[in-house]
Amino acid sequence: MSIALNPKYQPPSRDDLSNTLIPAWYSVVKQNVIQQLAHVSKTAITCDGWTSVAQDHYLTVTVHYIYKGSIQQKVLSTEAVYEAQTGLVVAEEIHKILEEFKLTGKVLAATVDNASNLDVALKNLKFLKVGCFAHTLNLAAQKVYGIQAVTRWCAKIRAVVVWLKRSTMSKTVLREKQRLLNLPEHNVILDVRTRWNSLYIMVERFVEQFPAIQAACLDHRLRKPMERDRLERLTDSDFEKAEEFMKCMKVLYTSTLCVSSDKSPTCSQIIPILTKLEARYLLTDDDSMFVAAIKEKVWGDLEKRYQVLSICSQSLCSQREKPNYTIFTTGH
DSSP: OHHHHOTTOOOOOHHHIIIIIHHHHHHHHHHHHHHHHTTOSOEEEEEEEEEOTTOOEEEEEEEEEEETTEEEEEEEEEEEEOSOOOHHHHHHHHHHHHHHTTOTTTEEEEEEOSOHHHHHHHHHHTOEEEEOHHHHHHHHHHGGGGOHHHHHHHHHHHHHHHHHHHOHHHHHHHHHHHHHTTOOOOOOOOOOTTSTTHHHHHHHHHHHHHHHHHHHHHSHHHHHHHHHTTOOOOOHHHHHHHHHHHHHHHHHHHHHHHHOOSSSOOGGGHHHHHHHHHHHTOOOTTOOHHHHHHHHHHHHHHHHTTTHHHHHHHHHHHHHHOTTOOOOSOOO
């Protein structure tokens, strides 16, 4: 296209882009951020660490502040950490990044997940910790994997989902059944434990597509291969459990979405959400054993972490007293 527009134009080489143009552009943007932060007296940060597929460790630090009446957030750095990710090493990395952007003494609080090394790092830096509430909700949701009744039921659904995703014929048959039953032509979804709410999303799609999945499993083109692979057919009982599961877990899913924001502070929503969850997960006489087990596991985990309420209260007080900074409940 560039040749058609201007044959004389010579685009920069990959080497020029990597070693000259992008670093120059980064330097200008970085100086602009430092100049803006110089006019800010109080800030909050979010930190997160993860490991790449190549087993390299990374740490990202984002700063949140109010500038000229509007909430701002800047990703300060994503650093590769080649040493063991101990709390002291992480603290040094965070301090180095803050020093580089002249934020020493300006950070009042930090939002992180529940990793122990980040706890140690924040204690070392003497920052108020505000735990990632969305991550806490996800940890509570994952407790259902430890319930035997849920595990057996999930394994049955998961086996059929994997089989349907693996077989090319199954996709064709499923599409036919979706059209016949006037259902959305959606693919089935497989859960991944490290992905937030993926079990709920898998079950939600299963409920949506249950008539088509059931019809596909009974189709002569799939029935024999499924019998050969010893796959159990999904029954009405599985569907009823799926509906119960969705009804029980939807509040956790919507709560996670509610507090997962990087554009606005959501700390004030923690106490109302926890109050709502406590009421929702209260055991009743109408609960089946399946639902009761889920409620006990989920709220049992959240109840242990109820100390987040006191942290949240402190943060809300700080916001009222010092309106020139904000606390975020999500670090992702």
